[in-house]
Amino acid sequence: MAKSEPLRIALAGLGTVGAGVVRLLAANGGLIAARAGRPIAISAVSARSRRRDRGVDLTPFAWEDDMAALARRGDVDVVVELVGGADGPALALARRALGAGKGLVTANKAMIAHHGMELARLADEAGAALRFEAAVAGGIPVLKGLAEGAAANRVRAIDGILNGTSNFILTRMEQTGAEFAAVLAEAQGRGYAEADPAFDIEGVDAAHKLAILAAIGFGTCLDFPGVEARGIGAVRAADIARAAALGYVVRLVAHAELVGPEEPRLFQRVAPCLVPRGHPLAAVKGATNAVAIEGDFVGRLLFEGAGAGDGPTASAVVADLVDIARGGRTPPFGLPPALLRRAARADPGERRGRSYIRFTVADRPGVLAQLTAAMRDAGVSIESLVQEGRPEEGGEVLVTMVTHEAPERAVSHALTLLEGAPDLAEPPLVMRLVD
Numbered sequence: 320m321a322k323s324e325p326l327r328i329a330l331a332g333l334g335t336v337g338a339g340v341v342r343l344l345a346a347n348g349g350l351i352a353a354r355a356g357r358p359i360a361i362s363a364v365s366a367r368s369r370r371r372d373r374g375v376d377l378t379p380f381a382w383e384d385d386m387a388a389l390a391r392r393g394d395v396d397v398v399v400e401l402v403g404g405a406d407g408p409a410l411a412l413a414r415r416a417l418g419a420g421k422g423l424v425t426a427n428k429a430m431i432a433h434h435g436m437e438l439a440r441l442a443d444e445a446g447a448a449l450r451f452e453a454a455v456a457g458g459i460p461v462l463k464g465l466a467e468g469a470a471a472n473r474v475r476a477i478d479g480i481l482n483g484t485s486n487f488i489l490t491r492m493e494q495t496g497a498e499f500a501a502v503l504a505e506a507q508g509r510g511y512a513e514a515d516p517a518f519d520i521e522g523v524d525a526a527h528k529l530a531i532l533a534a535i536g537f538g539t540c541l542d543f544p545g546v547e548a549r550g551i552g553a554v555r556a557a558d559i560a561r562a563a564a565l566g567y568v569v570r571l572v573a574h575a576e577l578v579g580p581e582e583p584r585l586f587q588r589v590a591p592c593l594v595p596r597g598h599p600l601a602a603v604k605g606a607t608n609a610v611a612i613e614g615d616f617v618g619r620l621l622f623e624g625a626g627a628g629d630g631p632t633a634s635a636v637v638a639d640l641v642d643i644a645r646g647g648r649t650p651p652f653g654l655p656p657a658l659l660r661r662a663a664r665a666d667p668g669e670r671r672g673r674s675y676i677r678f679t680v681a682d683r684p685g686v687l688a689q690l691t692a693a694m695r696d697a698g699v700s701i702e703s704l705v706q707e708g709r710p711e712e713g714g715e716v717l718v719t720m721v722t723h724e725a726p727e728r729a730v731s732h733a734l735t736l737l738e739g740a741p742d743l744a745e746p747p748l749v750m751r752l753v754d
């Protein structure tokens with residue numbers, strides 16, 4: 320195909336992101352054609368309902384009721400999958416498109432986290448492009464930054480705020496002092512949280528994105544099941560207030576690193592953490608996303624921007640299309656799939672650090688002694704211990720503790736010693752301090 324020929328695309332899914340792509344190409348088509356060296360032209364589209372008004376003009380494009388048909392069309396070079404879901408029709412379409420030698424662009428982090436290796440191999444065999452910039456941190460060009468901008472570095476660590484809903488809730492709790500459930504309801508009302516927010520607030524969405532970042536950053540095989548993920552549902556207003564008194568904010572931090580110089584092992588975790596106020600991730604507020612990357616020569620790179628929304632996500636999708644139109648050949652994970660290393664998982668018990676622990680206990684004499692005895696018996700020394708206020712007679716009180724640096728295994732052991740203690744009203748909440 321001559322370079323000035325349009326890159327012909329098909330869109331599967333015309334929801335928030337799909338309609339955003341149509342709008343963006345209509346608004347900036349000339350500029351994009353100049354930058355890409357050729358126009359990007361939509362040949363065909365598909366969604367569930369043909370009649371639904373999407374606020375964009377679809378009349379110039381062919382319509383397919385069955386989106387699988389997009390992969391069979393002769394007038395399509397690249398299929399853009401914007402339907403969602405790890406499996407099902409999105410995965411079937413992705414396999415079909417790559418199998419037919421067509422390029423595939425997707426914003427689907429769940430599908431890439433689960434099936435990215437298979438799709439990368441399919442793309443490699445077919446000599447087809449596979450791109451998913453929009454799958455991680457929406458509009459932020461962080462995959463390109465990692466795979467291309469930081470290509471000369473050994474990446475040591477990746478830290479990110481990768482879920483806008485969780486970050487919105489945590490920063491709103493910080494600003495208003497309100498509890499999690501009330502802020503979640505507000506976020507749903509304002510359209511920041513889905514009707515079913517489970518993936519967002521339980522850390523699964525961030526885990527999908529972290530697994531993708533880690534594979535690209537470290538040149539390792541995708542290992543989504545290896546991500547330890549915990550969400551923000553147990554964080555209380557009192558934890559945020561206590562963190563503030565200590566000079567910290569609470570953030571849902573996604574962290575990945577390669578541990579050990581020989582036979583490096585992969586550590587991947589998403590969990591609410593105490594982040595010191597001066598840390599760049601502490602300044603990330605509301606639905607914003609940010610990713611910090613530590614490279615051995617470049618030092619720390621910080622990417623920040625909108626992690627969702629039609630405009631930012633469409634921007635990342637179209638950037639991938641521009642790359643393909645220019646003939647870009649970067650492998651989807653920065654290395655040919657056969658060269659991605661299979662790294663063993665690091666043992667979290669060996670990690671050392673300080674922990675914040677909040678206990679909800681019965682307001683009875685001797686309870687503090689039980690907590691400190693468990694810490695002593697597990698070899699964990701306590702840096703500070705605070706009993707928060709005094710509720711009504713016979714009620715529960717919160718006791719918060721910050722430990723000195725200790726192996727995580729020792730902290731877990733202390734909590735095991737306390738398991739089932741009648742004075743503990745609920746399981747303790749542990750948050751690591753990012754130092």
Ligand SMILES: NC(=O)c1ccc[n+]([C@@H]2O[C@H](COP(=O)([O-])OP(=O)(O)OC[C@H]3O[C@@H](n4cnc5c(N)ncnc54)[C@H](OP(=O)(O)O)[C@@H]3O)[C@@H](O)[C@H]2O)c1
Nearest residue numbers: 332333334335336366367368401402403426427627628632
């Ligand atoms: N929204 C964001 O800000 C954002 C950010 C980053 C990544 N993403 C990812 O982008 C993808 C799309 O998200 P979205 O927010 O645009 O979703 P959405 O608004 O729910 O749109 C999904 C689209 O897929 C269509 N669809 C669903 N099932 C289908 C089927 N079986 N056959 C054909 N079409 C089907 C829907 O058709 P109808 O319209 O006819 O129902 C709709 O047009 C997801 O993978 C998501 O994770 C989204």
